Each structure stands twice: as C-alpha cells, then as structure tokens.
Amino acid sequence: MVDDSNWLQPVLGSYQAEAVAQSLARAQEFDLIPVEEKERRPSSWTIRAIIRPEEPLYALVVHHTITSMCKGEVACWTYISQGMERVGQKEVVFTVSRNTESERKKDFPNDPLRWIEIVYSMAKGGCCVGEFEHTDFQVAEFLGRSDVNWIVYCPACPIPNVDDFLLPQDYLQAIPLLVAEAEVAEKYGLMRTLGHLGASERWFPWPPWFDRYRKPCITAAQMQGSIKEEMEFQHIKGLSCIKKGSNIILRVPKKSEPLLVEALLRHSPDQAFPLNTVHHINSDSGLLWDNRDPQPRGYSAGNSNECMNLNYFAFCPGHDVDELVLIEDGYMSDETWLKIRSCIKNMRPCHISLPELQFLLRLEKPSVPGYQN
Structure with missing residues (x-):
C-alpha cells in the first residue's frame, strides 16, 4: 500500500x-x-x-x-x-x-x-x-x-x-x-x-x-506557438464567453464581479487584458486548437452550433480600427477599450456593435433565492 x-x-x-x-x-x-x-x-x-x-x-x-x-x-x-x-x-x-x-x-x-x-x-x-x-x-x-x-x-x-x-x-x-x-x-x-x-x-x-x-x-x-504564450491570462472564477449568432457575449456571474474588477484595476489601461473562460451551461459546441492545424476546429453535441463556447477573450487596446478577431479558440478585441473598461470597473452591461459582430458584456444575476453562480 x-x-x-x-x-x-x-x-x-x-x-x-x-x-x-x-x-x-x-x-x-x-x-x-x-x-x-x-x-x-x-x-x-x-x-x-x-x-x-x-x-x-x-x-x-x-x-x-x-x-x-x-x-x-x-x-x-x-x-x-x-x-x-x-x-x-x-x-x-x-x-x-x-x-x-x-x-x-x-x-x-x-x-x-x-x-x-x-x-x-x-x-x-x-x-x-x-x-x-x-x-x-x-x-x-x-x-x-x-x-x-x-x-x-x-x-x-x-x-x-x-x-x-x-x-x-x-x-x-x-x-x-x-x-x-x-x-x-x-x-x-x-x-x-x-x-x-x-x-x-x-x-x-x-x-x-x-x-x-x-x-x-x-x-x-x-x-507550442500558441498566442497564449505571448500574454499573461487572468483566470476569473466562473467567467464564460460564448458566440451566439453574431453576438460575442462575455458572461459575468454575480460572485465573479469583484474578482473581475480587482483584476482589471491591476492592469494598466494601455495593456492587453486577456481572460481565460470556462464552459457555459447553455453552450452546445466549442472550439479546439493545436499547432497541427492553424485553423481552429469545432466540436459539438450532435449537429448544433447555435451557442459556441469560447475558451478565452482578450481585450487588446492600441489599434486604430475596432474589430473582433477569432484567434485559435477565442476572440481578441481592441474595440473602444476605455468604454468597456469603465463598464467592467462599474459593473454595468455593455453593448458595442460592429459591422459583422457585436460585443456584449452581460452580468448574470441570481434568478432564484439562494442561487449560487
């Protein structure tokens, strides 16, 4: 033994x-x-x-x-x-x-x-x-x-x-x-x-x-060669990100709000703010990446991919054009960072429209008494 x-x-x-x-x-x-x-x-x-x-x-x-x-x-x-x-x-x-x-x-x-x-x-x-x-x-x-x-x-x-x-x-x-x-x-x-x-x-x-x-x-x-080797990702317990139609939604459970604000305040506004995310209960598909194939691959429950789980989201300020870019198995954004940063700091929802995609910061409130995220 x-x-x-x-x-x-x-x-x-x-x-x-x-x-x-x-x-x-x-x-x-x-x-x-x-x-x-x-x-x-x-x-x-x-x-x-x-x-x-x-x-x-x-x-x-x-x-x-x-x-x-x-x-x-x-x-x-x-x-x-x-x-x-x-x-x-x-x-x-x-x-x-x-x-x-x-x-x-x-x-x-x-x-x-x-x-x-x-x-x-x-x-x-x-x-x-x-x-x-x-x-x-x-x-x-x-x-x-x-x-x-x-x-x-x-x-x-x-x-x-x-x-x-x-x-x-x-x-x-x-x-x-x-x-x-x-x-x-x-x-x-x-x-x-x-x-x-x-x-x-x-x-x-x-x-x-x-x-x-x-x-x-x-x-x-x-x-090896992943974008994740180039940035220091934050892990905020309970944070998730999904792609639903043209919407990229970063979901923040109530219990995660102070942790996200604390992590944000440790970062300079002119630096990238990359976040690891976890599986969201409503997702029916996800993305995979490894260096054997430069393009991300999807996998799903059956044939559905209406709500795709993303494995990270990174805010990347300092660019001239606002856009959402799929890199590996997550999205990177440089869009109107100061506005988004203010919304995160004060825990307010945020919705920014772009030509093809939209970014949403969604705060998930408890739906029933005693509910825990």
Missing part, C-alpha cells in the same frame, strides 16, 4: 492528512450492502459502500453502460457520494470504465471511494472544492496508472443509464487528467484540455467517464 500522506500535506493539516492516509490503508475494508430493487433499474447493478459509518459517509456504486461514438458500448462504474453536503461540500460523482475481459461487475476499484473520503476530509477541514477547480497530486498508482496528476471537478452533466433519482440534485463530476494533459491545462488553460478530451471521444463538452487505458488527448508540444 502506497503512503499517500505526503501529497495531502499541502491541502490538509497534519492531523487530517494522517487521518486520510489511514483511511487509504483501509481501502479493502469498505462494507458493502446491496441496494433494494426499487432503488435501481433492473439492467443495472448497484451497491452502497459504507466509507465512514460514524459520519455517516456512503457511496453508491452503479454498474452501467455508456454508448460512445468512438468505442461503442462502454461498461462503467459510477460512484455517487452520499453525505458531503453536511460538511458544506457538493456531492462528488466519479465514473470509470470497466475492462469487460478481465473484470467482473463486482470487481470495481476502490480508488474512487478513497478519493471521496479525501474530498470529504478536505471539506471537513474547511477546504471545499468547486466547479472547474482541481486537486493535483503524485502517487505511485491511481486507478491502475502512474500518470494521473489532476482530478478536475466539473459541473454536473448527464450520465447515461444512471437513474436520475440516484444522482444528487447538484454535484461535481470528477474528471482525472494525465500528467501531459495537466501540463497543458496549467499553461494554456483547463478548457483546452477538456475540449480535446471531449473531441477525442466525440462527446460534448467532455466525456463523463475515465478511460483507464487511454493515451493523453493533448500534449504541451502540440500547443
């Missing part, structure tokens, strides 16, 4: 890290109980793992299939945490593929259960994780691989053939990234990696399952 306490130390206090390390050593000691027939579909296989009976912290393990356009029927196990909310953490869902030639339904790996306990321990210690955040770590082996480097927490997405009533109302989907993919995410933005991961399975925005035998979907060498 690997001693994993060292990579937990930066995230947890020493006492908590020791407790989690002890829980990892108990990986084979989870108590399992069958789930009643009325709680699952007849074609699935479901059990409940007791992770911490005293808390209590449980996880459902559901065996099911997902139909991939690239691989056909993929047998999977989906792990659904139960008990995170009581420590202020969204529930976590983790889906991994099964090797049908060598693994039985009941041979599910324990690593996702271990990870659920780690997330629970972090949250109990005051360190919760949210959408598009990640935990990086180094262990000798995770899910049978030595090169899993990040766990990214993505927004909830549909999981085929898992009944909705088994899933929490809101949850985070855990997506493991390999070392090469994490390097791209760190240097060029998370959405570039997730986009290539989605395109590799022809699944928008990203496949919900982890293929334990796959190769890296993208490498840093394939990113």
